[in-house]
Amino acid sequence: MAQLLKVHGSQNQFFILDQTELKTKLSQAELVALTKQITDPTKGLLDGADGVLVIDHTDHADALGSMQVINTDGSIASMCGNGLRTVSRYLADKYHQDAFKVETMDSDLAVHRETSLAPGVPTFSVEISPVTFNKESLPFKNLGGDTLVDRKVPAFAKDLTFTAIAVPNPHLISFVSEDVLHSDLLGRLGRSLNQPNNYFPDGVNVSFAQILDHNQLFVRTYERGVGFTNACGTGMSATSLAFCLNHPNEADFEETIAVYNPGGMVKTRVHDDDGSYHIDLIGNATFTHQIDLPEADLHVNNLTRAKISDTGEQIDYLNFVNNLKQQEV
Numbered sequence: 034m035a036q037l038l039k040v041h042g043s044q045n046q047f048f049i050l051d052q053t054e055l056k057t058k059l060s061q062a063e064l065v066a067l068t069k070q071i072t073d074p075t076k077g078l079l080d081g082a083d084g085v086l087v088i089d090h091t092d093h094a095d096a097l098g099s100m101q102v103i104n105t106d107g108s109i110a111s112m113c114g115n116g117l118r119t120v121s122r123y124l125a126d127k128y129h130q131d132a133f134k135v136e137t138m139d140s141d142l143a144v145h146r147e148t149s150l151a152p153g154v155p156t157f158s159v160e161i162s163p164v165t166f167n168k169e170s171l172p173f174k175n176l177g178g179d180t181l182v183d184r185k186v187p188a189f190a191k192d193l194t195f196t197a198i199a200v201p202n203p204h205l206i207s208f209v210s211e212d213v214l215h216s217d218l219l220g221r222l223g224r225s226l227n228q229p230n231n232y233f234p235d236g237v238n239v240s241f242a243q244i245l246d247h248n249q250l251f252v253r254t255y256e257r258g259v260g261f262t263n264a265c266g267t268g269m270s271a272t273s274l275a276f277c278l279n280h281p282n283e284a285d286f287e288e289t290i291a292v293y294n295p296g297g298m299v300k301t302r303v304h305d306d307d308g309s310y311h312i313d314l315i316g317n318a319t320f321t322h323q324i325d326l327p328e329a330d331l332h333v334n335n336l337t338r339a340k341i342s343d344t345g346e347q348i349d350y351l352n353f354v355n356n357l358k359q360q361e362v
């Protein structure tokens with residue numbers, strides 16, 4: 034039998050597949066086919082998900098494993114912050130270690146177990162880096178400069194300013210009013226920049242942020258390869274950096290920033306090492322279900338014999354979210 038886990042970070046939902054536990058690893062084409070099927074809200078399992086996180090062996094020093102991120106549409110992402118927390122918990126439990134690195138597409142990232150955000154809510158901190166702003170690394174074009182930091186882009190919206198940051202997956206960020214946050218602009222912009230367009234040839238994750246207070250944000254994201262998501266970890270990290278850079282009187286480097294999102298809340302800490310930035314992303318790593326199915330079925334993308342068991346962890350996560358709401362009232 035093979036095993037998958039249904040997991041989430043701030044209710045950004047994924048399936049975890051550990052290739053090292055299989056007799057025969059899935060090929061890349063099989064992984065993509067499985068992702069498109071299992072994450073589909075109607076044809077998949079457990080109302081689908083935003084992607085699949087594939088764990089494999091690594092030979093990199095200090096790393097316990099590697100993580101590949103496959104978005105629900107089958108595209109590959111260089112990073113996933115919420116997903117990395119859940120992969121970190123999986124590897125921490127498997128190898129009985131609380132601090133180590135995980136190999137991702139562009140870099141080996143330091144992760145560690147953190148004090149729980151709430152009872153029964155396993156919590157991990159993950160490094161978000163490398164951070165770049167140049168148009169080649171995002172990539173972007175036709176935006177009138179080599180970087181885009183707190184600048185108006187009338188083609189995107191008349192009265193808003195935008196910041197583009199790669200962490201290393203690409204993010205476009207704007208600080209907006211509550212009305213704009215809940216308008217249809219984010220969806221329209223996200224959709225148009227994630228089909229063939231004149232600005233972001235590889236697409237881009239688009240986040241709108243509302244400043245709630247000093248070192249406090251609410252962030253909503255339209256994700257590349259996914260659409261609207263409950264939360265985007267790299268998006269909230271990139272937005273925290275933009276918060277420190279563009280609103281220096283309202284946000285502090287090296288201090289904890291609370292980032293609320295439709296799926297809950299995470300904490301970030303933005304570090305400035307002489308103009309080179311990295312971010313700590315701290316939040317839940319919840320396993321909601323275990324799925325057992327014959328390994329042969331995974332290879333042919335047949336989910337009909339999957340046996341699903343509930344871990345019971347979601348109740349504790351929802352208590353954590355309900356307590357956040359009570360604190361806000």
Ligand SMILES: N[C@@H](CCC[C@H](N)C(=O)O)C(=O)O
Pocket residue numbers: 045083102104109110111112113114115116202203238256257258259262264265266267268
């Ligand atoms: N939800 C993720 C980001 C997933 C990748 C993204 N859709 C992309 O294509 O860059 C996160 O938590 O960071």
